[in-house]
Amino acid sequence: MGLDLTVLGCATPYPSTDNPCSGYLVSHGDTRLWMDAGTGTLGPLQRHTRLEDLDAIWISHLHADHSADLLTTYYALLFADVERDRIPLYGPPGIADRLATFLTNGPQRSPVEDAFEITELHHGHKTAVGSLRLTTAAVEHGIPAFGVRIEAAGASLTYSGDTAPCRNLTELASGTDVLLCESESAVKTSDMAHHTPEDAGETATAAGARRLVITHVGRFLTPQEAVTRASARYSGPIDHAAPGVTFSVG
Template sequence: MDLGLTVLGCATPYPTADIPCSGYLLTHDDTRVWMDAGTGTLGPLQRHTRLEDLDAIWISHLHADHSADLLTTYYALLFADVSRPPVPLYGPPGIAERLAGFLTNGPVRSPVEDAFAITELRDGHEVAVGSMVLTTAAVEHGMPAFGVRVEAGGRSLTYSGDTAPCPRLTALAERTDVLVCEAESTTPNAVHHTPEDAGETAATAGVKRLVVTHVGRSLTPEEAAVRASARYAGPIDHAVPGATFTAG
């Protein structure tokens, strides 16, 4: 089976009527990893996999449009019809206390560790999840934030998270089969890629295919892909909910 990424949502900074915020499902063989849990992504996730079958959750950073659905996932895992051990959760430093701060409603701290087996990410963190190997790199977003390279079956897929162009992301994505890169900003800044920046990162890293995602609301995804093509000559796609991209 190919290494695949299914788009659950890609809106920023809040969902539209039809598009949830950032969230993706990684698949290879029987391995399932939910990558970013932005607002509204828990619903479409269940079109593709059950929470019981998730092998892990990976969170790039703690802005709500990338992590808010962890809150409702907590309730699903502990207080509904889901029966399973805690889900391995890989996220930025402080993620456990951030979740507990939102979920605690009295003098006793909510038992977030009963729902999630939490590991804090760091630059260079590497972990095997089922048939996948996930390698994390710190990126530039004005807060603790990470990109990830996923390798399985001799193929690779790299996800930028939210970041300005930076050497760590370029190195992480070097010669990857698919780069899924945010393109939120219309003008260069210190915390996001523009579409042109996404094309430049893809070209410099020598990637085989670029997928622009998390496009700012003043652009259409199609416009972002066209702008990215000014800097990258390879194949370019854009993320839409339900689309699946394979590194094959």
């Protein structure tokens, strides 16, 4: 019984015909965690688990390519054929009102709390979801944004979310078995809010990560280009988070 990471999608900033935006399923035994709910990820999620069996949702930040499918999930939970209690939802401060604003076009606030049991994240937040232990750290993306380390049965997975290289992420990923790190920027700029592939390699090296999985590659790079560039700064094994692939962690 291992810790598994299934890629639902990793496109940015909009889905392609065969790749939804950011979304991942983390599973261990009977525990199922949906990590980021980017545009189009609710569909492939259901290839692997029913919403009735989902233990929680964790959202790194509120850009649409990481959170938009929360809106359709709300309708599924309240107005369709899904029968279950509220899904625990972990996300940045203000997530409830942001969802309600999108779902409301009238004087009454949408009752998002009827669908989700909402917990706002903060730096250092710790919780357990089934057999998974989650530790959250604030990262640098220009808006409230978080990375997460997930541990189970002696294995560890660290997810960067969207962020520029930062100490909090490196410390969060220290000694991790797998670092799932975004690589959206093709080149460094003065207003960087993302990793370049080289940055991803440097973060993995600094953290002592045992394996690097490149994800959220910008549209001006191919996945292979991103992997090749990251390998110049990291000597361990590197993969690309291709949609539909499942990685065994640890």
